Amino acid sequence: MIRYSYLALALLLSAILYLASCQQAPDPVIDMDESVPNFGLYDQNGEFHTLYYYADAKAVVLYIHGNECPIVRNAITDVKAVRREFKNENIEFLMLNSNVQDDRPSIAVEAEEFDIDFPIMKDEAQLVAEALQLHRTAEAIVINPEDWSVIYRGPINDRMGYESQRDDADQHYLSDALKAHIAGQPIEKNYVKSVGCLIKRLHEDPEDFASISYADDIAPILIDKCMSCHVEGGIAPWQMKSYASVFGWSRMMREVLRTRRMPPYHADPDYGSFKHDMSLSNEELQTLVHWIDAGAKKEDDRDPLADYAASVPVWDMGEPDLIFELQEEDIPATGIIDYRYQEHDIEIEKDIWATGFQILPGNREVLHHVLVSVIYPDGFIEPIDRSSPWLDGLLAAWAPGGETEVFPENTGRAIPKGSKLHFQMHYTTNGKAQSDQSTVGIYYTDQQPANEYLMVGAFNTRIKIPPNEKSYKNKAKYLFEHDATLHALFPHMHFRGKAMKFTALYPDGEREVVLNVPNYSFNWQRGYHFAEPLKLPARTVLFVDAEFDNSKQNTFNPAPEKTVYWGDFSFDEMLIGYMSFEYHPDKDLSMN
Secondary structure, eight states: OHHHHHHHHHHHHHHHHHHHHHHOOOOOOOOTTSBOOOOEEEBTTSOEEEGGGGGGSSEEEEEEEOTTOHHHHHHHHHHHHHHHHTTTTTEEEEEEEOOTTOOHHHHHHHHHHTTOOSOEEEOTTOHHHHHHTOOBSSOEEEEETTTTEEEEEEOSOSSEETTEEOSSOSOOHHHHHHHHHHHTOOOSOSBOOOOOOBOOOSOOOGGGGGGOOIIIIIHHHHHHHTTTTSSTTSSSSSOOOSHHHHHHHHHHHHHHHHTTOSSOOOOOTTSOOBTTOOOOOHHHHHHHHHHHHTTOOOOSSOOHHHHOOOOOOSOTTSSOSEEEEOOOEEEOSSSOOOOEEEEEEOOOSSOEEEEEEEEEOSOTTTEEEEEEEEEOOTTOOOSSOOSOTTTSSEEEEEOTTOOOEEOOTTEEEEEOTTOEEEEEEEEOOOSSOEEEOOEEEEEEESSOOSEEEEEEEEEOOOOEEOTTOSOEEEEEEEEOOSOEEEEEEEEEOOTTEEEEEEEEEOTTSOEEEEEEETTOOTTOOOOEEEEEEEEEOTTOEEEEEEEEOOSTTSTTOSOTTSOEEBOSSTTSBOOEEEEEEEEOTTSOOTTO
8 A cells, every 4th residue: 555655656756747747837928019030940850941042932830849749749740630731821930949868860760669750850059949038838929921921829738738638629829820820810819828848048137147247158159159250351251350340249249149040050960070160069059149139248357359460371281392373364244154174384393292281272252263174185085974074083182161181191192203284263253354363273292102192073964953942952973993082072963052062871781861951051162071081982972962952942943943054154053972991902003
């Protein structure tokens, strides 16, 4: 009898704690007419979503998700029923998870177990939870894309209660709200108190934001993650030269931080670890946004940015061994420009091995990219059979966001005596006639390395993207014929590029996603250098899965009404997964 009494007491306490977690959440204090700010988040499948991308929808429904919440789990069928009801009405249904205890892998497991086929966006920094004043799960928030106002907030229906549920609902709040919105009629009940599980917010009180220090908390983040570009001579359009400049740009900073446009680093953090990672941690992101929310105040006379002597070095690694100053190119104010090509002799008396390079763009406003390929002398056996000098066997490349590349220790790229360098420059006009004279520096040694460092491109020229297509997918692959060490990957697409994923298929059948770029940006074509290079056994295949967006929702798209094919120009398209690797010694070097 005593044993059963303890069991009953334990069950009673568990029920009390559960009810407390579900029912004691405060009501949100919301202005239904206030615009929901744009934001960008990853979902459980590694795809990237921005709220304002869905501007072409009649409404966006956000359903607040939480792992293991019984009300969420039991309401999934209701959410699906509403989605089916409005499947022909251009209503976008998304889920949002702001729980600190949930992460994307666990959300993916939950989604599979409960057959949740919605994108579940993970609000890791809880910035969306703060903007929407989320306190509980199982709440539906309907947003009107015309002005991004909240037009309904509350439960799906009245079927669910705390530890109770009925077969059928009497009130269908979400459905009724959507019907009224589609008909252009007032929504009778635009706010209904919802039942759900409590969301623990890390920063509940905005007054705490006032304690964030500009000098001690904000400036160090800006110096570490932003000042490589936001300096004199940098690629950024404005300089973080003082508190005053940051204060003036603070609202714009908050916008690009929430949408993940800045810092310009697009690798999914759940796959791989890379050098020169410019992304912000959740804590850094919260600190910056909260400081701006609190008024972007400066607490005293200290200004670390003004004291920081930041400049862009001419040569990152010192004076190169070879410097090629390209001929000046004149760029007209408007129009489409054919690729420009130049050839330069390499003035060397003996064979050399390149060990690194740096490309200094002369005019970042109009220079889209530079590719450098080696034209080998007659009789030289090239390290890789090339279908094109711009796809296989590249020596160097630069695009916006590009960095100096230092080859791995004791590796090199063969440049035999008598070689030439072939340069390809791509320019885009911006309304003003300009000129460009870029410079390329190459570092080299005449000592034969242990391994050859190569750059190739897995590509697919059979691209045919239909007009107005939001999600066109295609792929390429590359077979490693020998044991190799993979050092870096470089996604390359044009205006319609949306996402690219690299997956290794090993000889034993195992698959591994080694890089995911779900938020590809045409303006920032970065290379991703592994923190720990990947060992690939012979016969490994690297698959490159690409996705393109040829719709008007793609703000880069010059002509969504056109079918798009492979081509050299930006209004054409490309699917190339460049990779830098070294074959192991069983592969003979080019200049043995």
